[in-house]
Amino acid sequence: MLTGNCVVAQSGGPTAVINNSLGGVIEAALGSEAIKEVYGARHGVLGILREDFCDLRREDPASIQGLRYTPGAALGSCRYQLKNQEDYDRLLDIFRRYNIRYFFYIGGNDSMDTAAKVNRLALEEGYDLRVIGIPKTIDNDLPQTDHCPGYGSAAKYLATSVLEMGLDLKCIVTSTKVAIVETMGRNTGWLAAATALARRRPGDAPHYIYLPEVAFDMAAFLADVERAYRQYGTALVVVSEGLVDKNGNYVFNDAATVDVFGHQRLGGLGQFLLNKIERELNLKGRVILPATSQRSAMHLASRTDAEEAWAVGRVAVEAAVKGASGQMVAIRRLEGDTYQVTYELVDLDQVANKEKKLPRAWINEQGNDVTDHFINYVRPLIQGEVSIPFPNGLPAYVNLACHPVKDPD
Incomplete structure (x- = not known):
């Protein structure tokens, strides 16, 4: 010994x-x-x-x-x-x-x-x-393990927060009818995906979820937001901070710096997308950044x-x-x-130095939501x-x- x-x-x-x-x-x-x-x-x-x-x-x-x-x-x-x-x-x-x-x-x-x-x-x-x-x-991106300690709590916090945000957005008489929730998740969408747990009935927020595992299409995104607004009177969408385009480049990355491990510092995606919505769709909205609350909400x-x-x-x-x-x-x-x-x-x-992506089979065909396979995976992790x-x-x-x-x- x-x-x-x-x-x-x-x-x-x-x-x-x-x-x-x-x-x-x-x-x-x-x-x-x-x-x-x-x-x-x-x-x-x-x-x-x-x-x-x-x-x-x-x-x-x-x-x-x-x-x-x-x-x-x-x-x-x-x-x-x-x-x-x-x-x-x-x-x-x-x-x-x-x-x-x-x-x-x-x-x-x-x-x-x-x-x-x-x-x-x-x-x-x-x-x-x-x-x-x-x-x-909290990113749940370590390979060789079913899930990572820290993820279940962050998922529970985000799903609860989006549930509450959706109720708030729906009930107030105001011209602000769009909300974009920008979650952590540099290259994987596990956190953003977990907000799907907030839905209790059809039409509940989040109306759409966008993940780095699927190439982001701006035209499709704007069409989704307008569709949700026309159907429900509000549109609450969740985006991972690390969304990428069809070429694999970050959709928005205003920071030119990197950390000590060479990772690009991300931030500002939500505001970038909201600017597009307000300009192209003439809809007012707000950006919500859970920020460090995602990982510290005991x-x-x-x-x-x-x-x-x-x-x-x-x-x-x-x-x-x-x-x-x-x-x-x-x-x-x-x-x-x-x-x-x-x-x-x-x-x-x-x-x-390896990452575990959300399986493509757990994301819907349109790339703007998750499937029941993911819901069945994540729900046990938030219990108690x-x-x-x-x-x-x-x-x-x-x-x-x-x-x-x-x-x-």
Whole structure:
């Protein structure tokens, strides 16, 4: 049995349930005979490079349990790419000095790439280190897993919000009769698609949904909006921020910058489309940006999502102690009438820098809505509510004390 210390870190955009995965790791690590000290790196891999560690054994157990209902990244997150040999050499030197033998990285596509690189580094240098990736993303675009922790809660929040937006738009006597909801989703439409759950009867919003998996056609879009307005008196449409044209180019991308991983920064699509509607159709409207609420709305989180997020954290530790490394915890949906899942490991190299698209068969022929296959897939993921204490009317979210770790030298 490999004995030593462990470090866990969070990376990328937080989700409503990312702290559940952290809590699962801490709970399992504290109960393991193989793991002596349990460290948390503040702000992802940057915290390791800076030797900015928290001693998680000293945390109040009530705070650890409070992670079950607290959004944001309790350890702090980052978007940092290991760039050069100096970064790698320093990382491994720090692991050696702190006797870190277990590394758990909670994140999305780019984070899984970082975890894979750290695992390869340890193998090349002959350092006995177990590296496990823990999936997290509201975009639901990690391959090799049925779905990602964080997605179910974001889907529930967006579907509920669109349900409420539709009621608001329909009931007010005003000249503003069109609403465009722009969701996150750089290259995949899982989030936008989930708003279809808002419909309870024919004619309910959203009237149309546009996804990056289907080439966007402006003329067809304008015709759809006018059709919905003529039929229902209002038109509420949902668009993914990363819509592309027939040539694969973003329909609108006003930002010329890219992030540290080379991804173009998106934004402004909703206003671009609304300008077209007002100019071509002479209809007034508004743009609604759920923005970071999509990923931070714990008050509308899915209990199913939260429980699975905690479970993948626990499974990561249990698998590493048994000898697994260079893998990510994946969720597998079992066949049958009742929703059930199991957990397994997949190679990080099969996940890193890859994206899972919404299947074309789950999108209607016109490319402006989803099919029942998608509805049947997503509905179980939004079930249940997370129990949150509300003293004095507001959620009692927790903060970790993050007691510092002494330099071993």
